[in-house]
Amino acid sequence: MKIEEIQDEIVEEFSMFDDWMQRYEYMIELGKSLPLIEEQYKTEDNIIKGCQSKVWVHAELKGDKLIFTADSDAIITKGIIAILIRAFSNQKPMDIIEANTDFIDKIGLKEHLSPTRANGLVSMIKQLKLYAVAYQTQLN
Amino acid sequence: MANGFTSILTKGDELLVSAMEHHSNIVPWQMLCERTGAILKVIPMNHEGELLIEEYTKLLSGNTKLVVCNHVSNALGTINPIESIISLAHEVGAAVLIDGAQAAPHIKIDVQKLNVDFYTVSAHKICGPTGVGMLFGKEEWLTKLPPYQGGGEMIAEVTFEKTTYAELPHKFEAGTPNICGGIAFGAALDYMNSVGFEAIAGYEKELLEYATKKLLAIEGLRIYGTSEHKTPVISFNIEGIHPYDIGTILDKLGIAVRTGHHCAQPVMDYFKIPGTVRASFSFYNTREEVDILVEGVKKAKQMLS
Numbered sequence: 066m067k068i069e070e071i072q073d074e075i076v077e078e079f080s081m082f083d084d085w086m087q088r089y090e091y092m093i094e095l096g097k098s099l100p101l102i103e104e105q106y107k108t109e110d111n112i113i114k115g116c117q118s119k120v121w122v123h124a125e126l127k128g129d130k131l132i133f134t135a136d137s138d139a140i141i142t143k144g145i146i147a148i149l150i151r152a153f154s155n156q157k158p159m160d161i162i163e164a165n166t167d168f169i170d171k172i173g174l175k176e177h178l179s180p181t182r183a184n185g186l187v188s189m190i191k192q193l194k195l196y197a198v199a200y201q202t203q204l205n
Numbered sequence: 206m207a208n209g210f211t212s213i214l215t216k217g218d219e220l221l222v223s224a225m226e227h228h229s230n231i232v233p234w235q236m237l238c239e240r241t242g243a244i245l246k247v248i249p250m251n252h253e254g255e256l257l258i259e260e261y262t263k264l265l266s267g268n269t270k271l272v273v274c275n276h277v278s279n280a281l282g283t284i285n286p287i288e289s290i291i292s293l294a295h296e297v298g299a300a301v302l303i304d305g306a307q308a309a310p311h312i313k314i315d316v317q318k319l320n321v322d323f324y325t326v327s328a329h330k331i332c333g334p335t336g337v338g339m340l341f342g343k344e345e346w347l348t349k350l351p352p353y354q355g356g357g358e359m360i361a362e363v364t365f366e367k368t369t370y371a372e373l374p375h376k377f378e379a380g381t382p383n384i385c386g387g388i389a390f391g392a393a394l395d396y397m398n399s400v401g402f403e404a405i406a407g408y409e410k411e412l413l414e415y416a417t418k419k420l421l422a423i424e425g426l427r428i429y430g431t432s433e434h435k436t437p438v439i440s441f442n443i444e445g446i447h448p449y450d451i452g453t454i455l456d457k458l459g460i461a462v463r464t465g466h467h468c469a470q471p472v473m474d475y476f477k478i479p480g481t482v483r484a485s486f487s488f489y490n491t492r493e494e495v496d497i498l499v500e501g502v503k504k505a506k507q508m509l510s
């Protein structure tokens with residue numbers, strides 16, 4: 066599936082809930098399905114700066130596609146990174162670089178997070194895109 | 206204060222700070238030590254979140270010039286035995302600065318009885334506005350300290366050759382002061398006094414006991430700061446759950462707590478935790494609100510485990 070299609074799918078899933086408690090419950094569920102980073106990659110270098118809880122992300126090229134794995138010590142943060150990885154993992158680096166991230170606003174995620182967590186979300190998106198840029202230059 | 210002490214401390218002088226200080230009562234002193242070559246030493250605490258007075262006594266010596274300590278810890282709620290801390294410091298000739306930011310809203314303070322050299326209060330912690338506070342200092346000390354900022358209003362006479370400084374307290378008040386803030390702070394203090402600190406302390410003690418008992422009934426919940434002498438602050442974690450997660454759910458339920466290191470990272474390091482959830486009560490909170498908090502924590506625990 067294309068990034069855009071996956072994003073639409075996520076937006077639709079979130080629109081099915083009437084209140085924010087249910088959305089949080091769903092995010093916690095999604096966190097449990099996060100493709101976990103291997104222990105050896107849980108290093109200081111792989112920690113995303115700007116997050117209040119710890120978030121580790123690892124990226125690996127398989128063929129011409131970038132695969133992300135991650136983990137966090139906080140469950141809701143795990144849910145957030147799981148949503149992002151679902152949208153961006155297993156995609157071509159160039160597509161990740163060019164991807165629009167409006168779907169975050171459509172879910173309404175940002176305004177329901179504390180300011181520090183919303184900043185963390187921006188840092189996570191930036192980090193995923195930076196990985197894509199790095200691997201794109203490798204592909205060129 | 207730390208700026209003022211720059212001209213008083215010299216290399217090798219010692220400055221003691223407690224292990225449970227807010228960053229704002231650590232960083233300025235570290236900077237002072239960098240400027241002067243003085244040495245910063247830490248008064249340790251135990252697992253209840255209480256300062257070890259015996260260790261403190263051992264740290265005191267003729268080299269100790271200043272002891273800084275909070276009256277009440279914002280991260281743990283501990284009320285420190287500042288009477289002993291002050292008198293022991295005076296025995297070796299050291300001055301004492303007490304950070305009363307968290308004590309002022311809960312405890313009646315008598316700076317003369319305490320015989321404290323310096324005592325500070327932040328207005329915003331005691332129903333007042335932000336950006337203004339109070340520094341009490343003994344006259345002999347304030348006379349000894351040089352002005353820490355130059356500007357208008359703090360002078361006696363200015364010529365291009367020499368400037369002489371105004372009398373106390375004006376020599377410390379350079380520039381146009383925060384007049385509105387000062388008036389609002391005064392109104393806040395009048396209000397607090399009209400409620401009465403005896404009434405506040407009695408009511409809050411009851412509220413703290415009630416909340417502590419109810420929260421401890423939740424399995425896996427651990428309270429950090431278990432001294433018998435506490436203000437109504439409960440810092441806690443639930444086993445296996447990150448404090449931010451609990452805070453997020455409580456926030457969604459309309460319950461205001463603070464999560465994180467509470468600007469006291471050394472305290473978190475001591476307990477080897479990333480942070481805590483902190484419920485902080487005041488005289489305007491009710492038992493019903495404690496009940497709502499406890500139900501919220503239970504709901505968060507159920508969602509997150």
Ligand SMILES: Cc1ncc(COP(=O)(O)O)c(C=O)c1O
Nearest residue numbers: 227229275278279304306307327
């Ligand atoms: C114990 C303690 N000391 C100092 C401060 C800092 O006060 P201010 O921000 O007014 O300097 C706080 C709170 O922020 C506090 O809780």
